[in-house]
Amino acid sequence: MSLDQYLPIFLFILVGIGVGVAPQVLGYILGPNLPDSAKNSPYECGFEAFGDARMKFDVRYYLVAILFILFDLEIAFLFPWAVALKDIGALGFWSVMVFLAILVVGFIYEWKKGALDWE
Numbered sequence: 001m002s003l004d005q006y007l008p009i010f011l012f013i014l015v016g017i018g019v020g021v022a023p024q025v026l027g028y029i030l031g032p033n034l035p036d037s038a039k040n041s042p043y044e045c046g047f048e049a050f051g052d053a054r055m056k057f058d059v060r061y062y063l064v065a066i067l068f069i070l071f072d073l074e075i076a077f078l079f080p081w082a083v084a085l086k087d088i089g090a091l092g093f094w095s096v097m098v099f100l101a102i103l104v105v106g107f108i109y110e111w112k113k114g115a116l117d118w119e
């Protein structure tokens with residue numbers, strides 16, 4: 001096994017590092033560097049912070065976020081199924097239809113419970 005086989009991989013790694021590092025270096029070199037007291041302060045927006053940073057969020061925010069992740073991941077399971085649809089046959093098709101039916105029942109249940117309402 002010769003090292004010539006690894007040349008494309010090495011070039012790919014170098015290009016990846018270059019694409020990641022070069023814009024940062026160029027921005028650091030070419031970008032303006034004019035710090036002042038407001039820029040170096042912890043709050044760059046120009047005024048002091050108000051309120052507590054540890055404020056409580058409504059539970060519905062977390063519920064909607066969890067439901068989004070749940071349904072998003074379940075939809076992501078459909079991509080490999082769609083690619084392999086010709087190979088898995090009728091049994092694979094109907095098993096995914098059962099999966100989708102359960103997904104729709106769960107979605108309707110959440111909708112009827114009002115978990116998706118944001119008021």
